[in-house]
Amino acid sequence: MDQFLIEGGRPLSGSVGISGAKNAALPAMAAALLTSERVTLHNVPRVRDIGTLRSLLDELGVDSSVTHEDHGNRVEIEARQLLNPVAPYELVKQMRASVLVLGPLLARFGHARVSLPGGCAIGARPINLHLKGLEALGATITMDHGYVDARADGLKGTAFYFDTVSVTGTENLMMAATLAAGETVLENAACEPEVVDLGHLLQEMGAQIEGLGTGRITIRGVARLRGARHVIIPDRIEAGTFLAAAAITGGEVTLLNVEPKHLAAVVAKLAEVGVEIDSSAPPPPGARWGTLRTRNAGPLRAADVTTQEYPGFPTDMQAQYMALMTQAEGTAVITETIFENRFLHALELARLGADITVDGRRALVRGKTPLSGANVQASDLRASASLVLAGLAAQGETVVDRVYHIDRGYERIEEKLTKLGARIKRISEG
Numbered sequence: 392m393d394q395f396l397i398e399g400g401r402p403l404s405g406s407v408g409i410s411g412a413k414n415a416a417l418p419a420m421a422a423a424l425l426t427s428e429r430v431t432l433h434n435v436p437r438v439r440d441i442g443t444l445r446s447l448l449d450e451l452g453v454d455s456s457v458t459h460e461d462h463g464n465r466v467e468i469e470a471r472q473l474l475n476p477v478a479p480y481e482l483v484k485q486m487r488a489s490v491l492v493l494g495p496l497l498a499r500f501g502h503a504r505v506s507l508p509g510g511c512a513i514g515a516r517p518i519n520l521h522l523k524g525l526e527a528l529g530a531t532i533t534m535d536h537g538y539v540d541a542r543a544d545g546l547k548g549t550a551f552y553f554d555t556v557s558v559t560g561t562e563n564l565m566m567a568a569t570l571a572a573g574e575t576v577l578e579n580a581a582c583e584p585e586v587v588d589l590g591h592l593l594q595e596m597g598a599q600i601e602g603l604g605t606g607r608i609t610i611r612g613v614a615r616l617r618g619a620r621h622v623i624i625p626d627r628i629e630a631g632t633f634l635a636a637a638a639i640t641g642g643e644v645t646l647l648n649v650e651p652k653h654l655a656a657v658v659a660k661l662a663e664v665g666v667e668i669d670s671s672a673p674p675p676p677g678a679r680w681g682t683l684r685t686r687n688a689g690p691l692r693a694a695d696v697t698t699q700e701y702p703g704f705p706t707d708m709q710a711q712y713m714a715l716m717t718q719a720e721g722t723a724v725i726t727e728t729i730f731e732n733r734f735l736h737a738l739e740l741a742r743l744g745a746d747i748t749v750d751g752r753r754a755l756v757r758g759k760t761p762l763s764g765a766n767v768q769a770s771d772l773r774a775s776a777s778l779v780l781a782g783l784a785a786q787g788e789t790v791v792d793r794v795y796h797i798d799r800g801y802e803r804i805e806e807k808l809t810k811l812g813a814r815i816k817r818i819s820e821g
């Protein structure tokens with residue numbers, strides 16, 4: 392398993408290009424199952440999870456190709472026919488977002504057999520709302536041998552209320568509803584930019600959708616969808632991670648190819664902490680997206696944060712924020728409201744010298760504590776990012792183990808950080 396070797400204590404400086412959003416590209420690839428025509432996606436990030444989903448499409452008998460472009464990869468998918476409606480355990484256990492094929496397979500082919508994803512490090516991650524919603528659309532759902540077996544002889548529009556806001560739950564049902572007979576209204580739907588981006592792709596494919604970005608999404612079913620070409624939005628979590636990396640090292644960094652609107656909660660919180668972020672910098676001529684410039688205005692000050700659904704402070708930035716708070720003066724209370732076990736990084740940060748007390752859904756970070764390099768182990772995607780950030784601020788050498796977690800959602804992070812002056816290298820272990 393690969394490791395990162397980090398020599399900390401160097402402020403980052405320079406500019407870094409942000410990749411396309413993994414969590415927008417994954418549902419967009421699943422949406423290609425809704426049509427027999429070609430769907431072309433640009434600005435797809437070069438991360439492991441995209442490869443995993445391509446393997447799953449291959450397993451289903453769906454052709455796809457990847458071509459290197461200036462900004463990310465172009466992925467082309469043509470689901471002309473389906474050889475097999477089964478998403479196997481071996482692939483779903485690697486990436487729970489595989490469950491996103493459930494809705495499209497059911498809507499287009501009337502049958503899907505998807506392994507239950509099982510839990511993961513950050514929580515139980517049930518998919519009960521996905522299944523309840525598909526049943527409300529007329530599917531018959533049974534479980535056997537750890538698989539969800541969903542069948543439908545044509546889906547029928549309905550009104551469905553999400554007991555909990557669910558990002559992929561909203562995505563699954565929105566995709567299924569595009570081919571259901573009649574109108575579907577999703578209440579308490581997710582408003583994340585990735586959900587909106589999927590909705591834009593579906594509209595480009597001919598779907599009738601209103602209310603994207605609000606808690607109430609209305610979908611009027613159509614007989615079929617056509618192919619489309621779509622550019623994936625920038626990854627707001629990768630962008631937030633680099634803002635935190637600049638702040639924790641006391642550096643000055645410019646982020647290119649970002650959508651500042653998607654980062655409002657993160658930018659506001661970092662401003663409260665004493666990080667100056669300028670979104671007025673003009674993007675390079677012809678650029679599709681914006682630019683963010685960041686520098687610390689002075690010593691960092693602790694500030695409390697509570698994770699919430701969009702547009703609140705994202706849970707996917709909580710671990711990175713915790714690392715930053717170890718370098719801020721004062722005590723920060725971090726409250727995690729989305730997942731029940733998303734503080735695993737606290738124990739590893741403590742090994743670097745952080746003073747963190749975890750009590751259920753709340754973590755108390757007392758700063759500023761000097762961090763000294765040590766061996767640490769990544770447990771999940773964003774926890775790994777948090778450990779890399781702490782390693783950049785620690786004196787001496789930090790070894791982060793199991794970096795395959797970070798490769799799932801960050802495109803060549805060690806190369807991007809090296810370009811910004813960090814001393815980080817990948818050690819491949821066999």
Ligand code: EPZ
Pocket residue numbers: 414417488514515516517518519520521522555556557558559560585706707729730731772773800
């Ligand atoms: C998406 O996961 C993201 N993944 C996650 O990003 C992100 O952390 C999460 O949304 C929250 O923003 C992708 O988009 C691929 P949820 P998802 O359904 O959809 C409960 C990363 O780092 N729930 O919004 O699985 C659930 O347990 C990943 O890139 C049910 O109870 O999250 C959680 O407590 C990590 N029943 C809450 O809702 C359900 O049927 C929110 O989960 C579904 C969810």
